[in-house]
Amino acid sequence: MNPPQQTFLRDAMRTLRMTRESFALRLGCTKRALDTWLLPDESKEFRAMPEVARKFITEILANARGVAVSAAAAHHGLTQDETVPNKEFGVLSHLLSVDQFSRESADALCALADAMQPVARRRKTCRVLEGAVLANLFFEASTRTRLSFASAFNRLGGSVSDTTGFTYSSMAKGESIHDTSRTVSGYADVMVVRHPDQGSVRQFAAATNIPVINGGDGAGEHPTQALIDLYTVQQEFSRLGKLIDGAHIAIVGDLKYGRTTHSLIKLLSLYKRMRFSLVSPPSLEMPEEICHLIAQRGHNVDVSHSLSEAITEADVLYTTRIQKERFTGEAVPEFLSSYEINKKRVNELCRPDIVVLHPLPRDSRDGAFDLNTDLDGDSRLAIFRQTDNGVPIRMAIFATLLGVDGLVQRSLRDANWAVPLTLGPDDIIIEPVG
Ligand code: NCD
Numbered sequence: 001m002n003p004p005q006q007t008f009l010r011d012a013m014r015t016l017r018m019t020r021e022s023f024a025l026r027l028g029c030t031k032r033a034l035d036t037w038l039l040p041d042e043s044k045e046f047r048a049m050p051e052v053a054r055k056f057i058t059e060i061l062a063n064a065r066g067v068a069v070s071a072a073a074a075h076h077g078l079t080q081d082e083t084v085p086n087k088e089f090g091v092l093s094h095l096l097s098v099d100q101f102s103r104e105s106a107d108a109l110c111a112l113a114d115a116m117q118p119v120a121r122r123r124k125t126c127r128v129l130e131g132a133v134l135a136n137l138f139f140e141a142s143t144r145t146r147l148s149f150a151s152a153f154n155r156l157g158g159s160v161s162d163t164t165g166f167t168y169s170s171m172a173k174g175e176s177i178h179d180t181s182r183t184v185s186g187y188a189d190v191m192v193v194r195h196p197d198q199g200s201v202r203q204f205a206a207a208t209n210i211p212v213i214n215g216g217d218g219a220g221e222h223p224t225q226a227l228i229d230l231y232t233v234q235q236e237f238s239r240l241g242k243l244i245d246g247a248h249i250a251i252v253g254d255l256k257y258g259r260t261t262h263s264l265i266k267l268l269s270l271y272k273r274m275r276f277s278l279v280s281p282p283s284l285e286m287p288e289e290i291c292h293l294i295a296q297r298g299h300n301v302d303v304s305h306s307l308s309e310a311i312t313e314a315d316v317l318y319t320t321r322i323q324k325e326r327f328t329g330e331a332v333p334e335f336l337s338s339y340e341i342n343k344k345r346v347n348e349l350c351r352p353d354i355v356v357l358h359p360l361p362r363d364s365r366d367g368a369f370d371l372n373t374d375l376d377g378d379s380r381l382a383i384f385r386q387t388d389n390g391v392p393i394r395m396a397i398f399a400t401l402l403g404v405d406g407l408v409q410r411s412l413r414d415a416n417w418a419v420p421l422t423l424g425p426d427d428i429i430i431e432p433v434g
Contacts, residue, residue, distance in 0.1 A: 005049045006038050012057050018085055026060070026086065026099055027053060028269075028293040052296075056289065084205045091403040094205040094212045098223045098263045103270040110231045112396035112405055113389070119155050120391040122419045124412040127157035128404040134160045135188035137180075137204075138215065139171070139195045144360060145215050145225070148390030149192045156395055156404075161188060181207035190401060193217075211401040219257040219326050225359050226263035228393045232386040233268075233316055236355040242315060244268070248275040250311045252339060253320035253370075255286040257327070260359040261320055262290055274299040277310035281333030284322070307339055311349050317341065318357045319371050342372035346380065356381045377426035384424055 002008065013023050020038075024031040036047040087093050089100045089109075101109075118124040134153040138146050150160045163169045171180060181204040184191055190211045193201045198218035205212040216222045233244060249268060255261050255278055265286070268274055276294060278286050282305055294301050304310050311317055319341045324332060346354060356375065360383060363370040375381040399405040422429060 002054070004041075005054070006040070008054065008057070009034070009038055009049070012061055022086060022088070025102070027056065028296040029053070052292065056292070059289070084202050090400065092209070092211055092401065094214075095223055095397060095401065096202055096205060096212070096214045097221050098226050098267040100223075101227075101267065101270065106227065106230060106267060106270060109227060109393070109396050109400065110234055112399065112408075113231055113392040115408055116392040116395040116399070118412065120152075120388070120395060122415050122417070125157075125415050126155065126408060126411050126413075128407045128411045129153065129156040129158035129398065129402065132156075132158040132190070132402065133188045134158055134398075135184045135191045136160055136162045137169070137184065137191060137193045138162070138164045139166055139169070139193075140216065142194055142215070144387055144390055145192075145194060145222075148387070149213075149215065149224075149394050152391050152394035153190075153398055155391065156398060158189075158398075177203040178207040180204070181212070184208070185210045190398065213397065213401070216259055218259070219262075219323070220259055221263045222259040222359070223263050223267075224390075224394060224397060225260045226267045227397070228386060228389045229260070229264050229318070229357060229359065230267055231393050232357060232382055232389050233355065235385070235389070236382055237315075240353050240355070242353075244274075245272040246274070247271075247315045248277065248313050249316045249318065250277040250279060250314035251286075251318045251320070252279045252307065252311070252341065254284045254322045255280040255320070256284040257323035258320040258359075261286065261318070264318065265290060265294055269294045269297045269299055276301045277314060278303045279305065279307055279310045279339070281305065281322075281336065281339060283330050284333065307345070308349055311354075312351075314350065314354060316355045316357060317346070317350060320359060321361065321363050321370050322368070336367075336369040340369035340372060341375070343374040343378070346375060346378075350380075354380050356383070357386055358383050360387060377428075379428050384427065388423065 003011070013020065018026065020034055021031055024034040027034070033047070036045050037049040039046040084094060084096065086097055086099045089095055089105055093100070119126045134149065136146055136149055146164070153160050166172050169180065177200060181191070185208040188210065190213065191204065191208070192213045192215045193204045194215035195201055196218050198220035201212060201214040201217040214221060214223055237244060251261050251265060265276060276299060278291070278301065280286070285303060291301050291303065302310065322333070322336065341356065346356065358371045364373065396405070399408060
């Protein structure tokens with residue numbers, strides 16, 4: 001027999017070490033709703049908890065308990081899942097999931113990124129992290145994430161130590177995540193970790209008191225990319241006179257394994273009255289629990305396998321690469337060409353003010369049918385404004401985690417070296433920020 005809902009909820013919060021606030025955030029409901037579920041049955045304000053909420057919590061608990069049971073084994077392995085509860089993003093916190101953000105804290109981070117723009121755009125220099133060391137630990141391929149984290153840290157005056165791939169780290173000798181993480185803590189002030197196993201970055205976090213930033217954990221999350229995407233949408237919308245509240249966002253491609261899409265949709269769901277059109281080949285749909293969370297937050301979600309209808313009214317078209325390297329037995333989908341975003345389709349199907357985004361890399365090989373290069377140089381394509389935004393957003397993240405955000409303004413000095421007016425030959429000049 002099920003325990004009464006109040007006991008069940010209290011027990012869940014205790015097990016997960018979560019406050020009512022963070023637990024409500026995790027469930028995607030308001031704190032007020034959670035409060036009413038916790039009241040005694042006889043109270044006038046008491047509400048019965050929906051059955052789906054009980055199921056969702058049961059799943060979260062099953063994961064968390066699995067972790068506790070496997071804790072000793074995980075000390076030497078890679079399979080442990082959640083070990084560190086989500087804590088609000090702030091000084092010396094880890095950054096593991098977008099679930100750590102409220103709309104206010106995400107907006108505040110974007111505002112701090114604006115303040116970083118003169119440095120990111122090489123007009124000013126800043127030394128607030130002089131003497132600090134970043135450990136960039138990348139156990140999976142990366143260009144943008146690794147280099148923009150390094151650039152962000154360097155531009156704040158800090159230095160970077162790197163390790164790339166398993167081959168050149170002691171993990172190749174069987175060292176555990178725990179030992180690796182604790183060791184690196186003695187050498188660096190903050191760690192960025194990318195790893196192929198979902199939940200593994202949380203294990204790094206469990207073994208250290210220096211901030212750990214999730215640079216992508218398997219098919220799990222990529223929270224800093226989602227913050228970059230949010231910031232880019234804000235910038236593009238401010239140029240176009242639009243607001244995120246009420247926007248229609250089409251997300252296209254591999255929504256099952258594309259971790260950037262998981263983080264982005266959760267982050268955008270902090271805004272109001274969103275409409276999401278999720279378009280993927282069959283068998284690569286967005287995980288159900290994420291769709292469920294978004295719907296629970298009161299947004300409109302439609303799932304389809306066909307591009308045409310889904311994108312006609314969209315304000316943003318976010319397209320992604322098929323993540324074949326993560327497939328576990330799935331066949332490469334047929335008719336991939338029907339998901340390709342190219343100039344003809346954008347001209348024929350989309351609003352004239354569409355913003356086209358992609359977390360990159362795009363797969364430009366024949367037969368991949370990823371975002372076509374024929375849109376390059378078109379003002380609707382914001383992909384390189386998006387990659388450029390990796391630097392100010394990641395600077396803002398470091399400044400917040402290391403508690404120097406208040407020192408940035410007075411540390412700014414003029415930069416003296418030559419920089420081109422635009423960074424790429426196809427770049428259009430858009431409204432400058434900062
Ligand atoms: C993505 C990633 O690694 O998740 N890229 C990125 O970090 N900007 C997307 C991908 O690999 O397709």
